[in-house]
Amino acid sequence: MSDSPAIPSNFIHQIIREDLKNNKNDGRVHTRFPPEPNGYLHIGHAKSICLNFSTANEFKGLCNLRFDDTNPEKEDMEYVDSIRESIRWLGFDWEDRQYYASDYFDKLYEFAGELIKQGKAYVCSLNQDQAREYRGTLTKPGKNSPDRDRSVDENLDLFNRMKDGEFDDGDYTLRAKIDMASPNMNMRDPVIYRIRRAEHHQTGNKWCIYPMYDYTHCISDALEDITHSLCTLEFEDHRPLYDWVLDQLESLPHPRQIEFARLNINYTVMSKRKLKQLVDEGLVDGWDDPRMPTLDGMRRRGYTPVSIRNFCEMVGVTKANSVVDVGMLEHSLRDDLDKTSPRAMCVLNPLKVVIENYPEDKIDVLTLPKHPKDESMGNREIPFRREVWIDRADFEEVPPPGFKRLVTGGEVRLRGSYVIKCEEVIKDNNGEIMELRATYDAATLGARPEGRKVKGVIHWVSVQDALDVEVRLYDRLFNCENPDAAEGDYRDYINPDSLVVKTGCKAEPTMADAAHEERFQFEREGYFCVDRKNSAPDKPVFNLTVTLRDTWAKKSN
RNA sequence: UGGGGUGUCGCCAAGUGGUAAGGCAACGGACUCUGACUCCGUCAUUCGUAGGUUCGAAUCCUACCACCCCAGCCA
Numbered sequence: 001m002s003d004s005p006a007i008p009s010n011f012i013h014q015i016i017r018e019d020l021k022n023n024k025n026d027g028r029v030h031t032r033f034p035p036e037p038n039g040y041l042h043i044g045h046a047k048s049i050c051l052n053f054s055t056a057n058e059f060k061g062l063c064n065l066r067f068d069d070t071n072p073e074k075e076d077m078e079y080v081d082s083i084r085e086s087i088r089w090l091g092f093d094w095e096d097r098q099y100y101a102s103d104y105f106d107k108l109y110e111f112a113g114e115l116i117k118q119g120k121a122y123v124c125s126l127n128q129d130q131a132r133e134y135r136g137t138l139t140k141p142g143k144n145s146p147d148r149d150r151s152v153d154e155n156l157d158l159f160n161r162m163k164d165g166e167f168d169d170g171d172y173t174l175r176a177k178i179d180m181a182s183p184n185m186n187m188r189d190p191v192i193y194r195i196r197r198a199e200h201h202q203t204g205n206k207w208c209i210y211p212m213y214d215y216t217h218c219i220s221d222a223l224e225d226i227t228h229s230l231c232t233l234e235f236e237d238h239r240p241l242y243d244w245v246l247d248q249l250e251s252l253p254h255p256r257q258i259e260f261a262r263l264n265i266n267y268t269v270m271s272k273r274k275l276k277q278l279v280d281e282g283l284v285d286g287w288d289d290p291r292m293p294t295l296d297g298m299r300r301r302g303y304t305p306v307s308i309r310n311f312c313e314m315v316g317v318t319k320a321n322s323v324v325d326v327g328m329l330e331h332s333l334r335d336d337l338d339k340t341s342p343r344a345m346c347v348l349n350p351l352k353v354v355i356e357n358y359p360e361d362k363i364d365v366l367t368l369p370k371h372p373k374d375e376s377m378g379n380r381e382i383p384f385r386r387e388v389w390i391d392r393a394d395f396e397e398v399p400p401p402g403f404k405r406l407v408t409g410g411e412v413r414l415r416g417s418y419v420i421k422c423e424e425v426i427k428d429n430n431g432e433i434m435e436l437r438a439t440y441d442a443a444t445l446g447a448r449p450e451g452r453k454v455k456g457v458i459h460w461v462s463v464q465d466a467l468d469v470e471v472r473l474y475d476r477l478f479n480c481e482n483p484d485a486a487e488g489d490y491r492d493y494i495n496p497d498s499l500v501v502k503t504g505c506k507a508e509p510t511m512a513d514a515a516h517e518e519r520f521q522f523e524r525e526g527y528f529c530v531d532r533k534n535s536a537p538d539k540p541v542f543n544l545t546v547t548l549r550d551t552w553a554k555k556s557n
Numbered sequence: 558u559g560g561g562g563u564g565u566c567g568c569c570a571a572g573u574g575g576u577a578a579g580g581c582a583a584c585g586g587a588c589u590c591u592g593a594c595u596c597c598g599u600c601a602u603u604c605g606u607a608g609g610u611u612c613g614a615a616u617c618c619u620a621c622c623a624c625c626c627c628a629g630c631c632a
Contacts, residue, residue: 009571010570034632035632036631038631071631124630131630132629136628138627139559141559170630172630182560183560184559185559185560188628191630212632233561233625234632235632236561237560237562237627238627240561259562261625314581315569316569318570319562320562320625321563321564321624321625322568323568324568324569325568325569325582327582328568328569328580328581328582331580331581332581334594339594372591372594416590417590419590446590448590456592457589457590457591458591521591523591523593525591548591549592549593549594550592550593553592555592
């Protein structure tokens with residue numbers, strides 16, 4: 001993390017500094033990251049993870065991991081495992097402080113009893129439709145439930161029987177008694193417990209009643225002695241309820257909820273529902289498809305944890321809804337990858353070049369640095385022979401102005417090797433270029449050619465030594481800036497070219513022992529990562545993480 | 558037409574009454590055996606709009622406008 005910039009200040013840090021100055025919480029700062037285990041983590045969650053963990057770190061405090069698991073029907077152990085793995089991969093550590101809201105089900109039940117005894121909660125028999133009717137609308141106040149004035153004893157008895165499974169799902173709910181005329185819908189006697197006969201991934205069949213988010217979250221925070229409960233903007237309206245619950249329960253501390261804007265990035269979707277749909281409908285290759293904005297997907301794509309953390313710091317923390325340009329993410333990615341990736345050569349669209357004045361049995365074993373600026377990475381040895389592959393895009397019979405690669409009769413430098421000159425173009429009957437004939441200048445190895453300058457440098461791989469690899473070229477999943485807001489269905493905007501699989505690519509032989517998740521820069525192309533799932537020693541698979549910046553392509557467009 | 562929020566360069570974002578940071582992008586240029594990296598330079602007389610207070614306002618006041626969130630027994 002040494003290359004991470006200092007954590008920039010934000011409004012939340014300012015609030016915390018103020019709290020500290022006023023001696024709140026004995027100078028303690030304790031945050032938590034509270035995912036619901038109902039899906040995989042995505043880059044939006046990374047913002048929250050970074051915020052919570054780095055805020056704790058900044059103020060020498062702690063950050064807990066807590067699974068907000070109050071809705072067993074949607075949650076699954078598969079998700080808790082992947083969430084834990086993703087947070088660790090990002091580089092954060094909750095030490096021994098992993099909790100589940102379900103750890104508190106017993107206490108939550110007791111506190112509910114306390115609320116009932118205080119006359120602050122009641123068992124309601126309204127069904128869902130009736131409840132909706134009684135709730136009123138945004139502009140019309142609601143009506144009191146006919147059960148609102150049930151006696152404490154009766155409420156206690158009914159609530160107990162709800163727990164004991166005497167009723168069917170939906171027969172009763174436990175509601176907080178607040179104000180059916182409140183302009184804040186959340187305060188119109190919100191449901192805090194519902195009957196749901198569902199097996200829970202943590203508590204099994206112990207419960208048939210489950211507490212609601214608003215009631216659970218604040219109490220969980222309090223029980224863990226959280227000082228600052230950071231959440232997203234849509235919970236701003238829930239803060240009065242968060243505070244109300246804790247105000248009734250005097251034995252508990254009272255954390256402060258602070259809301260910030262979630263992260264949005266253009267050319268992608270971020271809602272769990274849509275991501276799940278992409279997976280379920282087979283529009284992508286699973287939650288960890290390299291095109292997905294999930295942390296698992298980004299990991300497989302080749303993103304580094306550092307690049308994601310830096311990005312989160314770069315975008316800042318505010319209360320203003322915003323959409324960050326994906327270019328910022330890519331900048332942060334390239335920035336890290338450039339420093340950390342060893343270089344290699346790989347020809348994506350092979351075109352054979354025969355160097356006619358280079359003897360057939362001759363071989364040069366060239367020593368090239370793994371990184372142009374970082375000697376500590378060491379060197380690699382690359383064989384050079386009479387026949388080499390170059391990329392078809394690096395040769396033009398009719399070059400556009402400014403083209404500085406290989407042309408008929410022209411010269412080009414083979415990266416780290418000799419300068420060659422194209423002598424002849426060999427085509428098939430259809431006029432398709434099959435092969436190039438060239439000559440090389442033996443005096444140009446590690447030296448400038450005499451009496452002329454050669455501007456172009458292209459990458460190459462010896463034909464005889466080349467390693468055949470599969471390369472998966474990924475591009476943005478959507479070809480529209482904001483698929484959510486665009487006309488029609490967001491799936492209509494899936495980029496058909498978001499994945500292009502290339503087989504028979506020619507990699508330099510050193511790639512033979514590349515390990516899963518190992519990252520390289522294929523010079524002049526981009527950064528690539530060995531696929532952690534599908535790559536095998538006899539069938540290497542490289543994923544394009546991100547291309548190099550290409551000002552030439554930009555100009556020629 | 559209730560309530561809660563937010564509006565500073567194309568995109569993020571500092572700024573908290575003293576005369577608009579920074580990053581991304583873009584555009585010039587230098588360097589270069591990666592058209593990469595790096596480096597240098599340019600890029601808001603103006604802060605949603607209109608008034609007002611003040612010697613002085615993006616910052617304070619008033620009104621208006623735009624956008625986001627809320628009517629799950631989801632989180």
